[in-house]
Amino acid sequence: MKKELKKTFNSSLMYRALLDCFIKLNPWLMRKNPVLFVLETATLLILMLILFPSYFKTEQQMGYNTIVFFILLFTILFANFAEALAEGRGKAHADSLIKTRKKLTAKRVQNDGSIQLIAAADLIKGDIVWIEKGDIVPGDGVIVEGIAAVDESAITGESAFVIKQARSESSSVTGGTTIISDWIKVEMTAEPGASFLDQMISLVEGAKRQKSPNEIALNTLLVVLTIIFLIVVMTLYPLALYVGVHLQVSTLVALLVCLIPTTIGGLLSAIGISGIDRVTRFNILAKSGKAVETAGDINTVILDKTGTITFGNRMAAEFQTVAGSAMAELVEAAEVTSMFDETLEGASILELSKEHQIISDLRAYQGEVIPFTAEERMSGLNLNGAYFRKGAVSAICSYVTERGGVIPSDLIAKSDAISKLGGTPLAVSRNNQILGLVYLKDTIKPGIRERLQALREMGIETIMCTGDNPLTAATIAQEVGVDEFYAECKPEDKIRIVRSEQAKGKLVAMTGDGLNDAPALAQADVGIAMHSGTTAAKEASNMIDLDSDPTKILDIITIGKQLLITRGAITTFSIANDFSKYFAIIPAMFTGALPQLQALNIMSLNSPTSAVLSALIFNALIIPLLIPLALRGVKFIPTGANQLLFRNALIYGVGGVLTPFIGIKLIDMLLNLI
Incomplete structure (x- = not known):
C-alpha cells in the first residue's frame, strides 16, 4: 500500500498533474464531462456575482460569495487533478519509453559472425542481435541462444528480474528491458514501428480512451441526475419567494453542486485510465481500456490447449x-x-x-x-x-x-x-x-488447474478447444479441470463455439497463440494472444500477454471486475453523500422563514452560513481523499454477485451516508473556531 502511494504521489507526477489540472479548466475540454461542465458554469456564475454585483437584483454578500467561489474552484481543480494524475502516470511511462527508444542501439550479428553496431530503429524482422550484460534489448524478439537475467521494470514497473533462456517458455524478450547478467542472442520478431514499445507509446499518446458500454451508461445516468437536480434547484427559487424566503444565488449554486454527483463525475475518467495501467504491470498489452473493463463481465473463458493450457x-x-x-x-x-x-x-x-x-x-x-x-x-x-x-x-x-x-x-x-x-x-x-x-x-503449464478453479468460484465457465483426438482431449480436460471440452477442433469450430456462447447472452474471453486461433480471438469479446504466438493471433486479439502465461486470464478478469466494482463503489458513495448533504443545506436555507424545518438540522450545525460552507468544503475534499482508491481500485474478493453487492452496499452505501454527517460536523466546528 505504501509503495503504491509512493509511486502515485511522487513529486514529478504531482507537479505535472498540478499544471494539467489548470489546463483542463478550458471549457472546450470540460464539456466532455457534463457534470464538471455544470460545476464550472456554476463557478463562473459566482465569479460574475463578485465582479458585477449590480447586475444581480438580489442582496449579495461579497465575502460569502468569494468563499463559495474559491471552494467551487478548488472542487473543479481537485476533480481535474484526479484525471491528470491518472493520465500523468501513463504519460510518464510513455516519456521514459520514448527516451529509451531514441537512444537504443543494437549489435546485429552478420552472416560471417561479426558484430555491426546499428540504430535499433533499423532492425527488421528476422535480424539476429547480440545482447550482453548492461545492454538494453533493442526490440521484441525470441532468444535463440543463451540465458540471462532481465530487468523488465521499464515496462512493468516491477523491480524483480526474470530469467529468460532459449528454447523455453520464457524465451521471449521485450524491447526496452535491460540485461543484467550473462548474454543472449535474440531473433527480432517485430517489424519497425510495431514493437511493444511503439504500441505502448501509441496507446498513451493517442489520448482517445475508448469508453465501455458500462461507462457510457454511467455517464448517461450522471447527466440525467445532473439535469434533474438542475431543474429542482431552478424551481426552488420561485417556490422560496412564494413562502417569503429570499435565497442567495450562491446558496442555490451550493445546493446544486452538493446534490449533483460531482465525486464520481470527477473520478470517473481516473478510474478508467488506471485500469490500463494496472494491466500493464502484469506485463500485458491492452489495446484499449474497453477490453479491460469488458473482462470484468466475462461469463465464459475459452482456452486453446496447445501453447495455452499445455x-x-x-x-x-x-x-x-x-x-x-x-x-x-x-x-x-x-x-x-x-x-x-x-x-x-x-x-x-x-x-x-x-x-x-x-x-x-x-x-x-x-x-x-x-x-x-x-x-x-x-x-x-x-x-x-x-x-x-x-x-x-x-x-x-x-x-x-x-x-x-x-x-x-x-x-x-x-x-x-x-x-x-x-x-x-x-x-x-x-x-x-x-x-x-x-x-x-x-x-x-504449472498453476493452470488452480487458476481454473478460481474462475469457477467466480461463476465463470471454462471451455477447452483442441485439435487432439477425443481420448487425449478428455485426459487433459480431466487433469486441468475445465468444465467442458471440444476435441478435433478446426478454426471454424472454434469461432462457432465462441458465437454459440455469445448467442446465449454471454460475454466470452478467448486465449490462443496460433494462426488457427485468430478468427476466434477476433470474434471473442476479449481476445488474449500469447506473445510467443503468431503475428495473426496477436493482431486479431485486443490484449497480448508478453509472458505467454494463460493463467493470467484470472488476473485480467480480476482487474476488470476490480475496475467495475471501484466505479460502482464510488458511484454508490457519491449518491449516498447527497442524502446527508441534504440535511445540512436545506435547513440552512429555510429555517429562518420556516422554523419547523429546524427539526431537519439533526447535525446541529452552527449557522446557515457555516452549514452551506461546511457541505461545500466536504464536497470538495472528498474528491482528493478518494483519488488513491480510484487509482488503486477496490480490493476484489472472488465471491458471488449477491455477496459483493451486499458488501459494497454496506461499506460504500451506508458509509456514504454516515461519512458526510461526521465530516460536515467536524468542518462546521472548525469554522466556528475560526
Whole structure:
C-alpha cells in the first residue's frame, strides 16, 4: 500500500498533474464531462456575482460569495487533478519509453559472425542481435541462444528480474528491458514501428480512451441526475419567494453542486485510465481500456490447449523398456539419438537421462547424423558400426523388421497405453532391436488447474478447444479441470463455439497463440494472444500477454471486475453523500422563514452560513481523499454477485451516508473556531 502511494504521489507526477489540472479548466475540454461542465458554469456564475454585483437584483454578500467561489474552484481543480494524475502516470511511462527508444542501439550479428553496431530503429524482422550484460534489448524478439537475467521494470514497473533462456517458455524478450547478467542472442520478431514499445507509446499518446458500454451508461445516468437536480434547484427559487424566503444565488449554486454527483463525475475518467495501467504491470498489452473493463463481465473463458493450457512442446516424461531390455541400454540409445537433436524433444530426453544418472560414453564421439524427415519419421546416429534410431513406433517397427529384427510382444500395448494418457510414444532402437519407448508428454503449464478453479468460484465457465483426438482431449480436460471440452477442433469450430456462447447472452474471453486461433480471438469479446504466438493471433486479439502465461486470464478478469466494482463503489458513495448533504443545506436555507424545518438540522450545525460552507468544503475534499482508491481500485474478493453487492452496499452505501454527517460536523466546528 505504501509503495503504491509512493509511486502515485511522487513529486514529478504531482507537479505535472498540478499544471494539467489548470489546463483542463478550458471549457472546450470540460464539456466532455457534463457534470464538471455544470460545476464550472456554476463557478463562473459566482465569479460574475463578485465582479458585477449590480447586475444581480438580489442582496449579495461579497465575502460569502468569494468563499463559495474559491471552494467551487478548488472542487473543479481537485476533480481535474484526479484525471491528470491518472493520465500523468501513463504519460510518464510513455516519456521514459520514448527516451529509451531514441537512444537504443543494437549489435546485429552478420552472416560471417561479426558484430555491426546499428540504430535499433533499423532492425527488421528476422535480424539476429547480440545482447550482453548492461545492454538494453533493442526490440521484441525470441532468444535463440543463451540465458540471462532481465530487468523488465521499464515496462512493468516491477523491480524483480526474470530469467529468460532459449528454447523455453520464457524465451521471449521485450524491447526496452535491460540485461543484467550473462548474454543472449535474440531473433527480432517485430517489424519497425510495431514493437511493444511503439504500441505502448501509441496507446498513451493517442489520448482517445475508448469508453465501455458500462461507462457510457454511467455517464448517461450522471447527466440525467445532473439535469434533474438542475431543474429542482431552478424551481426552488420561485417556490422560496412564494413562502417569503429570499435565497442567495450562491446558496442555490451550493445546493446544486452538493446534490449533483460531482465525486464520481470527477473520478470517473481516473478510474478508467488506471485500469490500463494496472494491466500493464502484469506485463500485458491492452489495446484499449474497453477490453479491460469488458473482462470484468466475462461469463465464459475459452482456452486453446496447445501453447495455452499445455506448453505445446512434447517433453520426455518417462523411459519404458520392452521385452526385458535393460534400462541402461534404452537410456544410452536415447541419449545417443538426441546428441545432435536441436529440438526441445531432444533436449528434454537428455535432461531426463540425467535423472537416471546414466551418461553414455558414446556421447564423446562424432558419428553420421541421420536428420528427421517427414517421410522417414525418425532420426538418429550411426556410430562405431552401430545404428541408433528413434521415431514414430510404426516407423521404427518397419525399420527393425527390414533388418531382420523382431517386434517385442509388449511394444504395442505399452505404446497404446501412452496414447490413451494423451502422450506420444517414441520408439528407440539399436541396430535391429527395439529397446523401449520414450513417453513424450505435452506438459500442462504449472498453476493452470488452480487458476481454473478460481474462475469457477467466480461463476465463470471454462471451455477447452483442441485439435487432439477425443481420448487425449478428455485426459487433459480431466487433469486441468475445465468444465467442458471440444476435441478435433478446426478454426471454424472454434469461432462457432465462441458465437454459440455469445448467442446465449454471454460475454466470452478467448486465449490462443496460433494462426488457427485468430478468427476466434477476433470474434471473442476479449481476445488474449500469447506473445510467443503468431503475428495473426496477436493482431486479431485486443490484449497480448508478453509472458505467454494463460493463467493470467484470472488476473485480467480480476482487474476488470476490480475496475467495475471501484466505479460502482464510488458511484454508490457519491449518491449516498447527497442524502446527508441534504440535511445540512436545506435547513440552512429555510429555517429562518420556516422554523419547523429546524427539526431537519439533526447535525446541529452552527449557522446557515457555516452549514452551506461546511457541505461545500466536504464536497470538495472528498474528491482528493478518494483519488488513491480510484487509482488503486477496490480490493476484489472472488465471491458471488449477491455477496459483493451486499458488501459494497454496506461499506460504500451506508458509509456514504454516515461519512458526510461526521465530516460536515467536524468542518462546521472548525469554522466556528475560526
